[in-house]
Structure formats: structure tokens, C-alpha cells
Amino acid sequence: MSTETENIESLVNRRYEHGFVTDIDSDSLPPGLDEGVVRAISARKNEPEFMLEWRLRAYRLWLEMREPNWAHVHYPPIDFNKISYFSAPKSDKDRPKSLDEVDPKLLETYDKLGIPLHERARLAGVAVDAVFDSVSVATTFKEKLSEAGVIFCSFSEAVENHPELVQKYLGTVVPQRDNFYAALNSAVFSDGSFVYVPKGVRCPMELSTYFRINAANTGQFERTLIVADEGSYVSYLEGCTAPMRDENQLHAAVVELVAFEGAEIKYSTVQNWYPGDENGKGGIYNFVTKRGDCRGANSKISWTQVETGSAITWKYPSCILRGDNSVGEFYSVAVANNFQQADTGTKMIHIGRNTRSTIVSKGISAGRAQNAYRGLVRVMPQARDARNHTQCDSLLIGKDCGAHTFPYMEIRNPSARIEHEATTSKISADQLFYCRQRGISEEDAVNMIVNGFCKEVFKELPMEFAVEAQALLNVSLEGAVG
């Protein structure tokens, strides 16, 4: 365990204190997108022919698609030809030498988070596959995982070493033509993580990846594929941080999960990409497609997310409940402060018999932020005895923010039992007064009440994430009261 810890410590300490621009020489492609760029990305990654073909098909589909505009968010049009679609660090050795390069404001924020990464990693024996810009630069714990037969590597490595698995599963959950951003991702995705858990194996540790966006104007197009074979179990953690930057950056990731009979995948995310400053300047555009396919009977996919970052979030982790008795879960806390805009939720598609889904969504709006829940529960005609319960609560802090709910229910089987409830409220003066009267500062009182509001979701997070999430929430809401 100690060597493992050191590994992580050295890896993490080398350069990971959120929120700085690592000034290294990125091997970037010039901005712009055409078939040449797609071919160049594929060539640079030494991909086999099938990958190139797959990317080109996606690119051609993308050309015919239109940018979606149905989300409850507003932003200036994105010029896709001003984005550079590939950026890789030239060498592992180019690390920032000191913290002086870091924006002190952000450092302060992360101090307040109070949880050093290495400690977080040590707490759970987390294996870290750090995606630095677009190329995976380090993977640890490989041995222990390979003993169990678990494949956990960067997407590029998977293409190289396990092309048959990639070819078999890539795009089977989120096809290239799925949506505008998924098509774009399919054409130009740079790297990401790949996990395969063989039959009957319970993955011996929580798997974790940290993404960060680096190099100005580089869109981050990650692709993650997790396959849990029959009777296996895996818990995957994803955390995001991003450096301070004034220009908006595009992040269009795709995550695909496949769960076979009796398998379970737990996917947890803490997302705190740079949200822009108090005046709404800068910040990440986070347009993500995440979908899980419960392909076998009795399988289960559970999404838990804590979304506090990004200027604009557009994200709907979904479950296709194909197998009989399969279970889908979605637990979400979405916080939007200042000028942030979030349009997030989930889709539960009931296809198999006796499928169950639970949705718990907690939205918190503060400042001038707009926070929307958008969810779909669809029960297909053959899905006998489907069951869904949705609870979606919004908390408003301040006069200028907005909280919105757009739940869709499409029910085609009479045996379905569907319940949806939603409430919107603010922190009441009574609650605050009660806390203040007992000597708790207003800010602490708000944090306490908000944490209580989100408890149902936090308890679903792996322990180390739960601790961080609470701290993150407090930081995110700073300045919201007063």
C-alpha cells in the first residue's frame, strides 16, 4: 500500500494543484476542422484502419447535423473552426516548477476545499489515470488490476492492445449519429479511459480519472468506455478541474457504459470545471453525452454527480434498461452560482420487464444563475411492471437566479407505475434565524442547510468524494448570501 501511495503522491504532487495553465509546449494541431484533421489525429495516434473509418463516418455525419438549441441555456455561437482539435504534452518531464504560476484566487479556493489530492487518493486506494490535455500520461495500479483481469487503461492504449474489445463496444451505446456533440466527439476524440471487467470479477478498487483542460483554445474531447461483463462490479470516479481562463472552452465528452447480466456499474462524477468569474466572463462549456446500457438481466447502472463547475452544463447521464429486472439510478446535485447556466438531468428508458429507476435531482441556484432539470422517463410497450420514482427539488438563493424543471414522461404500458414530484423553495428566514440564534454564522448556516438539502445524493457518493463534494458545495456558493 505504501508504494502505491507514493506512486500516487509523486504523480499527483508533480503538477496537480487545480487551476493553473501548465506552460508546456503542446504539440497542437492548428485550429480548424476538416477530414485532414480527423486523419491527422488518427495518424498521430497510430490507430488501426477501423478507427479511422469510424472517425471519418462520424465526421461526415456531423457535417450534416445542426447544433442543438433546445436547452435552456444562452451563449454566443461557437466557431468550430477556431478550436484546435488536438493537443498533447510533448514530454512527461515538463512540469510546472512552482505554484507561482497558479492564479492565487483559484489556489485559495482549492485551499478551502482542504482535501489534497494525494490524501483523497490514499483514502480509497484509488488508481489514477490522469488525462493531461488529451493524452493519458500515467496509469497506476495496473498490476493489481491485471491480477484480477481488469483492463484499465487510456483509450489509446486500448485501441492498441485490445482493438477487438474497442471495435466490439465502441459506439454501441452512444452511436456516432446520436447528437451533434457526440458526433463531433466521435470524429476528433483524443483520448479517455477504457475499462473492461471480466465475468464474475469484482474490481478490487475504485477506479478514478481526473481530467483537465490545458492549452488555450483546445477543445477537450474525451471518450470513456466501460464494459462490465456478466456478474462483475466496478465503481468509477471521475473528477474534473480546469484552469482559469478568459475564453470559453468547449468540452464535449462521451461516456459509454455497458453492463451485462448481473453486472453493476457505479459511475460518480464531481465536476468543477472553471465556471467563469463573478461577472460571467470565461468558463467551460460542458456538453457531455453519458449513457449506460443495462444489456443483461439483473444488471444495474448508477450515476451520481455533483456538478458545481462550468459556465454552461448540458448533460444527461442516461440508462437504457434493456435487461429484465435491470435497475437505473441517477443522483444529482447541480449548483449554479454567479452567471452559470446548467441544463442537466437524465433519461431512463424502460425496455425490459420489471425494470426500475430512481431519479433524485437537487438543483441549487444562486447569484444570477439559471439551473434547469430536464429528464425523460420512457416506458416502452413491452416493459411490463416498470417502476419509476422521480424527485426533483430546487433551492433558490437570491432574487435574480432561476430554477426550472422540464420532466418528460412517455408511458406506453399500463402496468407502469410512475411518480414524479418536484418542489421549489428558498432557504427560509426562519431556518436561518434559528441557526443564527444558536451562534452559527449566516454563511455556515446556509452551507448547513444546503448540505442537508443534498444529503440524499451525497450519501450515494464514495466516501472520499462525499467529503470533497460537501466542501466544494460550500466554496461554490461563496458570496451567494450576504
Added chain:
Amino acid sequence: MSVLALPDKALRTAVRELPENALAANRQAALARFLERGFPTTRLEDWKYTDLTSIADISQRWLESGAPTATAASVSGRVEEIRAVVGIDWIVIGNGAIVDGTHIAGSEGLSIATFSELKHAPGYEHPLADLNAALLPDGLHIHVHAHSHHDRPLGLLFVDGADSQPGVTQTRVFIELDEGSQAQFVEYHASIGEADHYANSVVELSLAKGASADYVRIQARDGGHTQTHRTAISLQASSTIRYSGFDLGGRLVRNDLDIDIGGKEATVLVGGLYIAGDGQHIDNHVRIDHRVGPARSEQEFRGILGGRCRCVWNGKAIVQPGADGTDAEQSNHNLLLSERAEIDAKPELEIYADEVKCSHGTTVGQIDDAALFYLRSRGLDKQDAMRALTRAFGASIVSHSPIAAVADHLTEIVERRLTALTEDSDA
């Protein structure tokens, strides 16, 4: 060009051939807008679940046959039937033309006139309202004078139908309630005739300060007929609307209920019941816009679905910035009786103020087996037990309908519809 456009030339001719009156200029302007946009398509969020292709098709065939004024020999029969069972004062609008009811115009505190007499140009900002304004022969204007109270409900009977060629009719009513007035309205949609028919109607209600209106809308069209209907209600301070809508008939029915709260302490109570059987598609879109607060809105819709049918319910409450003290509640409950029924429900909240209390709840389910067993164990046969339970499900809407004069008739037609539905689903 939209796939659901209508042929330009034929449409222009149809507009030109309408009776020459004060609406002519307005028709042209509305026509230009409609030609630009055509019918809304399923690519639009608000029309995602309702495809107007069949309506566009009826309209096209109607234009091709020279856009005749729809006539059905049996329309008057249907009017008499309704008159016989609901004893209130009716204004009859047959195939878009005001045919009867002017005798009421003399009532105290009430004026009734046509749009052309008043030179009232109907507004248009939605594609279907455009179409309505473009093809409207004339509209009906009802004015309830300030502080006048009317205990006797006024009925608006929209009867349409065509016997041989496809028919399209446009109906428009504007109701203005002055300060402190009170009135009750029953709006009844019926149709008859063998040919395909599309009815497109717009009803606008404007409630001044302290005005109060009770409103019941009953839609009992013939099984083969289609309808798009828009109701726009605007409320000033301390005004109250109690509205109930019942959808029992029609093949393809879309209702838009748009309520605009522009004054403090306004109250909106909306109830709705839709009962759909084989081949029916009933879509109810409700939008309540709280522009100022404090104000209260409540809406409860219930649906009973049998056979191969599809119902859509979309309830939206918007709380605009500064509308503090808003209390908005929406609920929607659905009972599915058949394997082939589909419900698409979407309760939406858009909130831009923080001193608010908003909630919504939606459920979809079937008849509880335990309840069914209980009733059967008490000697009811399955069909009676089913009927009792479905009746109970819809009862809260029927019994809260605000106008007593139509209560018996409503109970009877709901009962009849449910009987047909439970028999079908049993088979």
C-alpha cells in the same frame, strides 16, 4: 419551406372569397404570417407529440375542392339535442358563422356584437391563430359591463360538420369582463357529419380588475373530427378565473390554454379531464405565466386512457422575475386501461423569482388490483367494479366543475364515455 405548408394560391383565393368586411386588411396580414411559417411541426418542442399532418391534409383537400363553407344537414339536430339537455342561453356558431343568439344581446349589463361591427381586429402571434385570423369570416365579441353580475350561464355552442367534402372552419370569440363584473360561460364543441373536418378556434378572455369568471369547456366532437383550440386568458388585479375543460371526443384534438397573470392577487383555478379511447389523440398544453405576484394558480388534470390512443399533457408555470409571492401548483394523474395507450406528460416549471411556492406532481398508473378485488368481493362484476373505480378517478374534476347548470349533463356524458371505454378495454 415547411412540409406542413398549404398551397399559397388556393389559400389566397379562399381568403379573398370571404365576406367583405372590416376584417379584410387584418386577414391579409395574418395570411402573410401563416404563409411564412405554415403549420407547426413535430420538430418544435411544443408540438413534439402532436403531428398536424392529417390536419394539413384535410385543409389541403378542402382548399382543392374550392374551400366550400362546411355544411351538414344534421347540425341543427345536434344543436337541438344539446339545447334540450342543457337549459341555458346559447349562442350558436355553426361552421364558423354566428347563427343564433343575438336575442341575448339585449340583456342588461351585456353587449354582444360581431368583430366587423366593432372593427375589432383579432390578434395573431401563433401559427394557428394566424390561420384563424386569415380565414375568419367574422368573430363574436361579448362584453360584460362593469360591476354587472350574471348568474345565468351564457353558452357558446360551436357546432361543425360537413357531409360530403372535407370541411374547415374557423371560430373566434372575444370575451371582455369589465371591472368588478361576474359571469359564467359554457363553451361546447360538437361536430357531426361524414366528411373529414378540421375546426380551428380561438377564445380570448380578458378580466379587468376584480372581475370573476367561471368557465366550463366541453369538447364532445365526433370520433372522426379534428380540432385545434386556443384559449388565451389575461387577468388583472384581484380577478379570478375558475376553468374546467373536458375532452371526450374527437380524433385529433389539441388545446392550448394560455393564462397571463398581469395583476396582483389574481387567482387561477384550472381543472381538466381527458378521456380517450381507440384512435384518439388528445393534447392539452397549459401555460400559466405569473408576471406579477402575489398571485395563485392551481391546475389539476386527470386522464383516462383506453384502447389504442395517445394523450399529451404539458403544464407549464412560469414565474417571471419580481413575481414574488407566487403560489403555483400543478398536478396530473393518468389512468391507463389498455396495453396500447400512451401518455406523454410534461409538468414544467420556469422560475425566476425566489419568494415563491411552486410544486408539481405527476403519476401514471393502472387500476389498483386490490381495489378491484375489494369491489368484486362485494359482489360487483368486473366491469362494474372497473367503471366505479374509473368514475371515482375522474370524479374530482367533474365535481369541481364550477357551473352547476351543466353538472348533470357532464356527469352523464362522462359516464357514457367511461362505460364505452371500460367495455372496450375489457374485450
